Amino acid sequence: MSGASYDVKDIEEARVTFTKSNIKMIWTAKENLSILQLAEKAGLKPDFGCRSGMCGTCERKILKGQVYGPEGWEPQGIYICQSKPASTEIEIDL
Ligand code: FES
Numbered sequence: 001m002s003g004a005s006y007d008v009k010d011i012e013e014a015r016v017t018f019t020k021s022n023i024k025m026i027w028t029a030k031e032n033l034s035i036l037q038l039a040e041k042a043g044l045k046p047d048f049g050c051r052s053g054m055c056g057t058c059e060r061k062i063l064k065g066q067v068y069g070p071e072g073w074e075p076q077g078i079y080i081c082q083s084k085p086a087s088t089e090i091e092i093d094l
Helices: 035-041
Strands: 013-018 023-028 059-064 077-079 089-092
Touching: 013 035, 023 035, 035 089
Parallel strands: 013 089
Antiparallel strands: 013 023, 059 077, 059 089
């Protein structure tokens, strides 16, 4: 994760694109969903396990932008169950 000098409140709204499914969603600070929850709201069914950033089942690649949340093992990997936008334009390999 990067961007430690600012917190989630700095982003009011982010455009999140799930690239494999070609779905675009708007994330808002008001709703404050994780990327996983946002994907589920879009009707996607990503794999998950613990939903608390521990197991790594939900790991996906971030292709554009930045998130707050745990880094995964793969290059660009993030655990989407605990990730929230840290930039206004995000693309996730999902
Ligand atoms: S579901 Fe376990 S780390 Fe995300």
